[in-house]
Amino acid sequence: MNSITDPAAFAAATGPKPHHPSLVLLALSIGGFAIGTTEFAAMSLVPYFAPDLGIGATTAGHVISAYALGVVVGAPIIAVLAARVARRTLLVMLMLLFALGNGLSALAPTYGFLVGFRFVAGLPHGAYFGVAALVAASLVSRERRSQAVSRVLAGLTVATMVGVPLANLIGQYIGWRWSFGFAALLALLTATLVRLFAPYGAPLQGASPLRELGALKRGQVWLTLATGAIGFGGMFAVYTYLASTMLEVTHASASAIPVMLAIFGAGLTIGNLVCAWAADRGVMAAAGATLVWSAVALALYPFATGSLWTLMPVVFLIGCGGGLGTVLQTRLMDVAEDAQTLAAALNHSAFNTANALGPWFAGMVLAAGFGFPSTGWVGVALAICGLVIWGVSLATDRPKPVEQRSEERLSRAA
Structure with a gap:
């Protein structure tokens, strides 16, 4: 069993296990809900932000691509550079960056700014889910780790049923900017809950960017x-x-x-x-x-x-x-x-x-x-x-x- 996914090794590295692991999983799943909401809802908001910014639907698609590019670029870079950062600290930082990217998206004055801000919002996506999955797996026994990971990803899947329609309604009746603002608020809530309930998760001895690249x-x-x-x-x-x-x-x-x-x-x-x-x-x-x-x-x-x-x-x-x-x-x-x-x-x-x-x-x-x-x-x-x-x-x-x-x-x- 890998030492990082072994509950005993995790406890040794982080101190006592949290008293309420269900609250940890809930906090992590809310982050998944926030990410899933803005990722999928952005596609349905094109008819609203495209005319507001004076661009066509085809050009507006670049906004969606910018977020996906941020995910692809951000996941490996953040994972390597943050090898020595405690997992709870890293999760909080990632959610704050996600909140910043979405908050700025809500305030974007032009198409160019929106593309840049969506790229920023995409940067923490992959690293968040990766680290959150490791933390979730470490809270349970080996034979239940996939189910713990599924609790985190359930936030994203539930977002496709609840968060995306809600964000679309907000975009229709209040304005597309408020949809991104909604995602930013969810990210801030996640950062707060993770800081309160998640174990510290000190990096294991010998952790380094070079070892991650291995x-x-x-x-x-x-x-x-x-x-x-x-x-x-x-x-x-x-x-x-x-x-x-x-x-x-x-x-x-x-x-x-x-x-x-x-x-x-x-x-x-x-x-x-x-x-x-x-x-x-x-x-x-x-x-x-x-x-x-x-x-x-x-x-x-x-x-x-x-x-x-x-x-x-x-x-x-x-x-x-x-x-x-x-x-x-x-x-x-x-x-x-x-x-x-x-x-x-x-x-x-x-x-x-x-x-x-x-x-x-x-x-x-x-x-x-x-x-x-x-x-x-x-x-x-x-x-x-x-x-x-x-x-x-x-x-x-x-x-x-x-x-x-x-x-x-x-x-x-x-």
């Missing part, structure tokens, strides 16, 4: 990240064009779109919990099964787009595949050894890469003249590619003998 030398880390970056892309290939599919193919009214997005969010939430339960019983088996599930659900999508009644259950099933995030987060705890923070943070860089790859491939297929239902076949191809990478990871995994792992832990502790 994660990049491990093939299993790269294979796990690639599984998420490719395999998760299928879900985003469909999600990005879901609203357009409903309007152009299903011929649904615009009022049905929020309902469908909420159904997708419900699938994400349930999939997150079920996949976490499965991962605590076999992480690689859970990852493979989730990818197979996604491929099958995505294959049903092209045949379900003709009616809302057939589309709703299929979109729910596709959403359930989002539980892959929790599974791969746990897998990284197993393969990253003593470079946990960087590997955990990179998991979210990988998923934001999937968020870019899925729509990109789907857009190529649409530009070639295929209809919106074809995005489902793009999703199937990406899920199968992710499954192939998972197979390579499984075939090349060579677990170290228990005696060798024990010797390495004693060496690091010394």
Whole structure:
């Protein structure tokens, strides 16, 4: 067992365990809710901030891309530079930076400023989820760590059902700037709760940026990240064009779109919990099964787009595949050894890469003249590619003998 995810080692490094671990998980999940709300709601706010800033919808899309770029850039840099920072302190700093980025976004006077401020808001995203997952796993026994991680990520999945519609309503009736302000307030609340309830989490002896970078030398880390970056892309290939599919193919009214997005969010939430339960019983088996599930659900999508009644259950099933995030987060705890923070943070860089790859491939297929239902076949191809990478990871995994792992832990502790 890795010393960083071992509750006994964590307690030794941080002092007594907190009296209310459930409050710690609640605080961390509120941070996930804040991040999920602003990440997904920003897409639905384009019709409001684009005309206000005097830009077109296509140009406004760069605002969304700026946030994703911030996630990809910020996760590894912050994880490495903060290797010697106590985890509670780091989480508070990350939430304060997130609050700053969203607060400034709410005040942005021009398009250029908004792009820059969204980049700032994206910087702490990956590092926050990575560190929060490690803290959550350290609060429970090894056989329940995936479920603890899922509690943190549940904040993000619940945001797709509650936070995003709420932020959209705020944008419609009060103003888009207040939606970003709402996210900033949630971030400040998270920073306060984490400071009050989370364990200190002093860095383990020998922690350093160089040791964190050691994660990049491990093939299993790269294979796990690639599984998420490719395999998760299928879900985003469909999600990005879901609203357009409903309007152009299903011929649904615009009022049905929020309902469908909420159904997708419900699938994400349930999939997150079920996949976490499965991962605590076999992480690689859970990852493979989730990818197979996604491929099958995505294959049903092209045949379900003709009616809302057939589309709703299929979109729910596709959403359930989002539980892959929790599974791969746990897998990284197993393969990253003593470079946990960087590997955990990179998991979210990988998923934001999937968020870019899925729509990109789907857009190529649409530009070639295929209809919106074809995005489902793009999703199937990406899920199968992710499954192939998972197979390579499984075939090349060579677990170290228990005696060798024990010797390495004693060496690091010394």
